[in-house]
Amino acid sequence: MRTALIIGASRGIGREFARQYRADGWRVIATARKEEDLADLTAIGCEALALDVTSAAECAAIAARLEGERLDVAIQGAGVLGQRSQGLEAPTEEIFDTVMHTNVLAAMRLLPAIGPLVANAGGRLAVISSRMGSIGLRNDSSSWLYRASKAALNSVLADAALELGPRGAVCVAFHPGWVRTEMGGAGADLPVEQSVSGMRATLAALTAKDNGSFLNYDGKQLTW
Template sequence: MTPTLLITGANRGVGLALTREYLHNGWQVYASCRDISAAPELQALQQTHPHLTLLELDVTDHAAIQSLSRSLSGITLDLLINNAGYYGPKGYGFGNTDADEWRKVLEINTIAPLKMAEAFYPQLKQGNPGIIACMSSKVGSMTENTSGGGYIYRSSKAALNSVVKSLSNDLFSEGIRCIALHPGWVQTEMGGPNALIDAGTSAKGLKQVLDRLQPEDSGQFIDYQGQYLPW
């Protein structure tokens, strides 16, 4: 039976690279983004991959998430990747935090992944219990934060890690594994041109981590090279 993935934020960067990687490995991929008409690379992929289904979704629209889940009620999900993310403003310092932007970042990075997990829980339970993978970041680690700053993005990913930990506890008895992933410092719109790796390298590593995931890994924070990160 063909394994099935649902991924958010699939129109660029690591999300697009993951979509390519899983298609290349024979998966059925449901790839979502906010505006399909503005995602030419995804549209081009669909022309050559019959196992790719494009979905339009704003992950901050909780009613739309529920509606999408109802429309996909007949599928079995082996993997849900909550990849959609937003960095917010850069270059601000202490005393200059934009609270409205902070709320927007939290909506996308922290709240949406939980709402996706809740909505697609039935599909993840069908067949072999699936995996919920949330794209976090090393900058969300309390232990690794030795430089300060970055209040908005750091806090959103630290909060996401807490969501993953709670999900792992709540769903462990049902066999659903939940994991926080660090994709590395990637050459994307968010990571910038000076980043250390390209999106394809990150995607290959992340897939290997997910392929090897054991039940005892649920609730862990792991990077694309398979290294466990401190909270």
């Protein structure tokens, strides 16, 4: 049975990944930080593990718990927008730390542990980034802290791809589209089901030459 690890599966895009992979017959290991969300994930057939991605101790505990697993798919989707801003508005240190720790440092702690488990299975590793992190496509400076965090996450993914690609993993950064979740809001373009089914189809079709790509949910290449 194929195994997927979904980090940040309490709601939104992460939960939909867990739901769809389960519905497709996969074994799903899914993380959340609240008891009620862990219970919900268990109820839909996932192996639910507690993880606040900003906790170094909890990231280390997850790494130990997963040792020996072979992951066909691993998704790091936990993320925060932080403070919405317009133009060059300095963030507080507290908000800077929350956004950078959640969106960047967590991946730098988790990918070294999870990546080899994906490589051993010849699997696919994805981070849920954002087109807002693209420097080449940049035409708007709103929420610049979030943009900076996703640009940094893209850099982390590029390095992970260099390390893990030769060992058998295919590593990509996704823009999931503008998706109707708590973060995306009710006015967003896409239902979460469509975004996630698109990313799952894209993941399933990846080959070694796609390692280190920045992809739209439907598989189109994006400029870094």
